[in-house]
Amino acid sequence: MENLLKDYQIAHIGIVVENREKAMARLSELYDIQEWQMVEWRPSKYVYRGQEYKDPYVKIAISLPNTGTRIEVLEPQTPGLQMDVLKGGTQTINHICHVVRDFDKALQGFLDAGCELVLETEYTDEIRGFRRCHYVYDKALNSYIEIAEIPYFRNEKGARL
Amino acid sequence: MSLLEQIPFQHAGYLVANREAACRQLEKIYGLDQWTMVEYKPLKATCYGKPFDGYYVKAAVHPPVGGCGIEIIQPVSEGMHMDFFRRDPNGINHVCHTVKDYEKYLQLFLDKGCELIFEAEMEDEIRGYRRCGYAYDPILRTVFEFAEVPHFRNKK
Numbered sequence: 001m002e003n004l005l006k007d008y009q010i011a012h013i014g015i016v017v018e019n020r021e022k023a024m025a026r027l028s029e030l031y032d033i034q035e036w037q038m039v040e041w042r043p044s045k046y047v048y049r050g051q052e053y054k055d056p057y058v059k060i061a062i063s064l065p066n067t068g069t070r071i072e073v074l075e076p077q078t079p080g081l082q083m084d085v086l087k088g089g090t091q092t093i094n095h096i097c098h099v100v101r102d103f104d105k106a107l108q109g110f111l112d113a114g115c116e117l118v119l120e121t122e123y124t125d126e127i128r129g130f131r132r133c134h135y136v137y138d139k140a141l142n143s144y145i146e147i148a149e150i151p152y153f154r155n156e157k158g159a160r161l
Numbered sequence: 162m163s164l165l166e167q168i169p170f171q172h173a174g175y176l177v178a179n180r181e182a183a184c185r186q187l188e189k190i191y192g193l194d195q196w197t198m199v200e201y202k203p204l205k206a207t208c209y210g211k212p213f214d215g216y217y218v219k220a221a222v223h224p225p226v227g228g229c230g231i232e233i234i235q236p237v238s239e240g241m242h243m244d245f246f247r248r249d250p251n252g253i254n255h256v257c258h259t260v261k262d263y264e265k266y267l268q269l270f271l272d273k274g275c276e277l278i279f280e281a282e283m284e285d286e287i288r289g290y291r292r293c294g295y296a297y298d299p300i301l302r303t304v305f306e307f308a309e310v311p312h313f314r315n316k317k
Contacts, residue, residue, distance in 0.1 A: 003226060005191040010229040013173060013256055015303060026300045030273055031164040068169040069229040091245065092302045093253040096173055113189040140186035141175050142252030 008098035012070040015092040016085045020059045020075035035064040045122040048080050081119045095144035103149035110136045129153040170229040171259040176246040180219045180235040196221045203281035208240045241279040255304035263309035270296040289313040
């Protein structure tokens with residue numbers, strides 16, 4: 001049988017925190033992580049449980065180098081999924097993430113398996129281009145799985161270049 | 162080289178209400194269909210620093226997938242796993258590093274302020290002896306497991 005966990009890999013484990021810099025400092029102390037990739041994540045689209053949120057903002061840091069399963073730290077600044085997790089949780093590990101090329105196929109696979117689509121986002125920048133990043137919730141695992149698209153550039157009609 | 166590169170995550174550990182249902186779901190999602198069911202009743206267990214008799218969790222482990230894997234745990238007895246399961250709304254409980262030098266790595270995290278909330282010893286004729294320790298970091302509010310690579314011991 002096809003083993004999708006082997007194909008997709010767990011790109012990172014996401015933890016939601018109250019203070020990004022404090023969490024980075026702590027993780028650097030524990031793991032001797034020297035470098036982080038900082039992202040001021042302000043997606044152009046953020047639809048959480050069917051409701052569109054305006055001006056979403058999450059402060060993110062991802063451990064470097066880009067090898068193996070990394071750690072992602074998320075500090076929500078505005079209402080949304082990450083803020084709900086922060087307010088509701090006693091534990092900070094929040095999700096696992098798969099970075100995929102064929103985003104639609106991968107997402108459909110999770111939905112066909114019974115996962116619930118809870119967050120849809122889109123993000124574009126001039127350096128890496130366009131990408132979608134959605135969260136599904138799985139009831140049996142009681143947990144979120146992030147599916148992130150490998151960024152690409154699009155033409156004016158939105159087609160992949 | 163960071164410690165995360167030296168000892169990458171071996172698995173993410175999930176606490177679930179029903180082990181079999183979680184495994185069936187992971188088969189549907191990922192095609193993971195080679196689960197080994199483990200009735201985890203350690204020879205010796207300590208919870209929050211105190212000895213704990215009769216510790217029992219139902220676990221499911223899958224052969225390595227070539228990277229970080231997934232472990233399923235259904236708490237049965239009272240104890241640390243049941244405590245997290247009851248109070249935490251999120252299923253992912255910990256990340257695990259499997260290491261040869263168990264004491265060194267666990268102590269490293271404890272020396273940096275993590276708290277040893279669970280430790281257990283297991284031994285069987287197939288895999289031998291191994292320990293596992295859960296270090297809770299109060300700053301990150303995250304649990305890190307260190308699992309010892311199983312080995313066989315002589316009578317001493």
